[in-house]
Amino acid sequence: MPDTRSLRSDARRNYELIVAAAVAEVARSGADASLEKIARDAGVGSATLHRHFPSRQALLEAxxxxxxxxxxxxxxxxxxxxxxxxxxxxxxxxxxxxxxxxxxxxxxxxxxxxxxxxxxxxxxxxxxxxxxxxxxxxxxxxxxxxxxxxxxxxxxxxxxxxxxxxxxxxxxxxxxxxxxxxxxxxxx
Known part of the structure; x- marks a missing residue:
């Protein structure tokens, strides 16, 4: 898991929003949860999600x-x-x-x-x-x-x-x- 302290404050906030949305969506839908829905629920674009988490596995690790x-x-x-x-x-x-x-x-x-x-x-x-x-x-x-x-x-x-x-x-x-x-x- 990356050290988010080195991220700019907006990037750290986006990271945390993505992880929180992913935790909720994975709890509902399992490991195959929609990445697009996670990005929407986090209030970020798909590109932002993929910048922080280049793969589904990276997001699941978080x-x-x-x-x-x-x-x-x-x-x-x-x-x-x-x-x-x-x-x-x-x-x-x-x-x-x-x-x-x-x-x-x-x-x-x-x-x-x-x-x-x-x-x-x-x-x-x-x-x-x-x-x-x-x-x-x-x-x-x-x-x-x-x-x-x-x-x-x-x-x-x-x-x-x-x-x-x-x-x-x-x-x-x-x-x-x-x-x-x-x-x-x-x-x-």
């Missing part, structure tokens, strides 16, 4: 940045939990619920994951990979999550559940069921 930062803060809090596997599971469930109820978040992350270039450190995808990766590594070091499980595996699973349900309690239940599959098989 829309979801604060929500994703909250999920990352939760991961940092859970990173010191006594039970690493439970901390990871709790965070994955929170991510699934959030993705299912924040219309467009899961679709946005999925679109971001398809980009050929690696995500920059300011993208929602990178932020979630980084925050969740710390929880995953800790659980793997404790031997409570299989070593071949990757953060990409877990984010794909959570996104799939979120996209399939768009219902928080159902998403939480499905992720809980899937989490059983990431633990090591008991010795026979």
């Amino acid at each position: 829309v979801f940045h604060d929500r994703v930062e909250g999920l990352c803060a939760q991961a940092r809090e859970l990173a010191t939990a006594a039970e690493p596997a439970r901390a990871l599971a709790d965070w994955l469930r929170a991510l699934a619920v959030h993705g299912a109820t924040a219309r467009g978040l899961a679709a946005s992350l999925l679109a971001s994951a398809r980009e050929p270039a690696p995500p920059s450190s300011s993208t929602c995808e990178f932020m979630l990979r980084d925050a969740g990766g710390a929880l995953l590594r800790r659980a793997q070091e404790a031997g409570t999550v299989r070593p071949e499980v990757t953060m990409d595996d877990l984010l794909t699973m959570v996104n799939a559940v979120s996209l399939a349900t768009e219902d928080g309690p159902h998403a939480e239940r499905l992720v809980t069921l899937a989490i059983d599959g990431i633990h090591p098989a008991p010795a026979r």
Whole structure:
């Protein structure tokens, strides 16, 4: 997300108006919200919207940045939990619920994951990979999550559940069921 402090006051105001309009429209219509409607609702022209956000994905990053930062803060809090596997599971469930109820978040992350270039450190995808990766590594070091499980595996699973349900309690239940599959098989 760009540092808006360096923008002229009118440009900063336009940026903030666009983001506010986009937050409202994405909540109503999802990730495929009309960019023209967002520009109209913000009281700016289409060119102004595209000057600030050269792609739909760039706009979605701004829309979801604060929500994703909250999920990352939760991961940092859970990173010191006594039970690493439970901390990871709790965070994955929170991510699934959030993705299912924040219309467009899961679709946005999925679109971001398809980009050929690696995500920059300011993208929602990178932020979630980084925050969740710390929880995953800790659980793997404790031997409570299989070593071949990757953060990409877990984010794909959570996104799939979120996209399939768009219902928080159902998403939480499905992720809980899937989490059983990431633990090591008991010795026979």
